[in-house]
Amino acid sequence: MILPLLFLVLTIFLSSQVLHASSSIFVSQSSTYAQAQPPGIQEVRIGHHQNLNKRILIALIACSALLGGVFLFLSYVWFRGQKNLRCSSSKSQETIEAAKGDTLSSVNAKLNYSRMADKKSSVAIFDYQLLEAATNSFCTSNIVGESGSRIIYRARFDENLQVAVKKAESDADSEFENEVSWLSKMRHQNIVKLLGYCIHGESRFLVYELMENGSLETQLHGPDHGSSLTWYLRLRIAIDVARALEFLHEHSNPPVVHRDLKSSNVLLDSNFNAKLSDFGFAMVSGMQHKNMKMSGTLGYVAPEYISYGKLTDKSDVYAFGVVLLELLTGRKPMENMSSHQYQSLVSWAMPQLTDRTKLPSILDPVIRDTMDLKHLYQVAAVAVLCVQAEPSYRPLITDVLHSLIPLVPVEFGGSLRVTEPIISRNSH
Template sequence: MDSYHESLLKLMHSLLFCFLIVLASIAAPSLADPPYELCSLDGNYAINGTFEKNLISLLSYMSSNSSASRFYSTSFGDGTDRVYAQYMCLNYVTNGTCGDCIRLASQHIRSLCPNDTEAIVWEESCQLRYSSRDFFGRLDISGNKWLDNAKNISQPVRFRMIVNNTLQNLTRVAASGPDKYVTGKVNFKDTSKNTLYGLVQCGRDLSAGDCRTCLEAAISDVLKNVYFSVGARLLSRSCYLRYELYAFYEGATEPASNQAAASGRGNKVVLILIITVALAAMVLVLVASFLYYLRRYHRDKKAYDQDLPFMSLRIIASATKNFSSSNKLGQGGFGPVYKGVLPDGKEVAIKMLSSCSEQGAEEFTNEVLLIMNLQHRNLVKLLGFCVDREERMLVYEFMPNGSLDVMLLDPNRRAKLNWRQRLDIIDGIARGVLYLHEDSQLRIIHRDLKPSNILLDTDMNPKISDFGMARIFAGNDAGANTATIVGTYGYMAPEYAMEGLYSTKSDVFSFGVILLETITGERNTTFHLSKRAPTLLAYAWQLWNEGKGQELVDPLIKDSWWFPEEFNRYMHVGLLCVQEDAYDRPSMSSVVVMLKSESTALRNPDRPAFSVGRFTDQQVASNCGCSINGVTVSSINPR
């Protein structure tokens, strides 16, 4: 769509937005309607400076991708100009509603808090926050806002006790759950209504303890200031709380009598109805005109119907200097990987898939488009693809620091990987896998997590790559079965390697192996050569039971800055992930919580799987065939 059409579309959106704002301001003159803002008092950024440009880019990116998940954190930029941003939608809204809410919040946050280096905006069903400092996973209950219904309850003291008990019970459940969200209702006797509905929600990056602290502070604020109200909500940077006498999270709306009392509209109802009808008619005319225009535009411009990220073989050949050996980055079972430079100067990595793959061009294209919908800071971004006769290529963003595999294999490079960087890499991988399992639109099982598929960007941030073996997994975690075993021994869960049974717990096992390799500097696939134990997992479990776990600290960092308590916790989590029984392994949401929360009690790990890890990557490739790393076809079913 050209600039003229884009401008027209933006104009239509602006007009609709203005009409809705006018309507809202007239319809409820006595109540403050969203958005609700909290702006920074600490500082301002320079107009047209790097921070502002980074903020604009970040908000634009989050707005464009906000329909994929109801909770997301990311950052953009470097140094003091780096911007950290996070959004959270209430869990009961759809992904589409979440996306609409975040796009609206992105417009409001800059206009309500101009030039502020930190701000947060709450809309009706979402909140958006940005800052010049890293606030991910950190509790912040400063500046809490409470809102209440103007109508009071008849027995405020008794009602306060009911509200407190209900919200406290919900808090205990939400804090320990993976979604950090729960709703509930309780019956009580009153003159009019007899059911109280409550909702509590925390950011998923908070630990269970921090979530509980945030919600308890929210409950205290509400009960201290508006306990006499029939309904209230508490807006916090890190959590959200609401209670009402109607099922708001099930789509119910406040009874008309309460609305009139809350807004104090009284005799203005007739006037409001007249204005509302007039504005609605104008909006309908505008929408109808716009839809008619779009229909004609798409009918006459069918060339725009399929905006695919396709790159020609000519462009890719030019970018790689005709696939010069000097541009070759590596070779795998899938085929060679080349470094390329596109015409706009962007550096990319181009993966050529093996010609012996049985996948057709149309199936390949469909799978590529699926992968391109996965957007997360810890996933390598797929920029495009090429299909030309027998050639199939994938174009990824270039990762200058290579793979974690190379980093761990080379003692000189591994020595530069300090303890804090290793923990950040582990945490980033965990968040990336959690996104695949729970936060993306479809449940994705990677099936080939290993250090060579973890790439490192300029700042050593990890990004999961190579989704050639990934599977879309509909339904629960009961598992699925395949007759074709693909992957890498040493990182494959035992139930998958031996029986072809895979689930999200298969990825958890692979993650646990990577975690243990990263903190110890040892390789599970070659550990049997040390004569100490058949696998790294076996030796780690043996030392753990003997209370000698710290003997496995990588000697290259043993004399540098590291914390024994952190090592013990990460080793403990790693052993929980590689337990032989898949049922005993934690989910990735639990793993993320355990890694970040020192207060979370960890149960003792059971025996890990000792029977894997004696095969090299080359042996697996030869056993499984040349197409094991090809992009695979998945059956797409909604959750």
């Protein structure tokens, strides 16, 4: 604004100076001629000077108009520049604010969000370079677990944020897509939270919340052999898994069968709260496919699924019964008897679970003699019902949950949400 004003002042000043100088010259010349010439000639000279004054005045007016046009043009250019500057500043400010929001953590700076096909939820897409940096180039020292051929890494983004990164099998795109699809829509306290995924060439990565105590399989069958798992902690873990299955079977719309429940897919946080993971084989309950790929792990798979390919929510109940037996006995679902012979935990435990005199002797030594025997008999009864060969004899997972909840006192993390244990033999 200062430049146009200076230009205007300069124009007015120059115009006034020209007019003043012209007037002085004309007056001086007129006086000189008046003194030197006779009267007749003076009148001619004066008329001549009057015409000259008119021409100069016209020239000044034209000059002023031209200068005014230049002034208006410069003013337009200046105002246009100011507008662009304000617009640019506004965009820059928005960019800065967006950058501030994105840099609330080192992760958010690298996240993009992609809508799922059903438009109901969004899932984060992680840059491969970010995961590579957070896992120190997927260093073996950052491996926190393995599930089959899938390796799970700890990824550290900053001091306050760590996650788990699971590298999926390269030839299992359908399972990868299935897991992303299911977990992006599920929100439950006992189902692991999917934070996002990454696709890099042929590699597939799933990013979860970090579960500090790893898997139930590692806790039971790893170096510690269940030493951190007290009787009440084991019951709490069983209850958490039952709650996750109840959500899938009873409250999810449509109902879902997990199809791959096992101790390695039960993850434990820093307080040993359990969350169900790995939904690569999950499917809508009741749906049967002619070319459906068999899923599950030997020792957890229900007999009817192996024999006839029949899949219902009762298949998950059977797998839950096996996990419950692992918690009770500390044994693996399949024990190697010889180089070519294995024995299932179910076939080994069933005869002793129904004999109260033998039951205490098959318990994991870590928890032996640490519980009320009445509670032990009740938990054993639940396990027996869950692993029945006939699906219709197995209880609903809701009934299992209601039977276990009262066994954990509030002071040990229990929640008395029901007052009477009930086991139902009704088919679903």
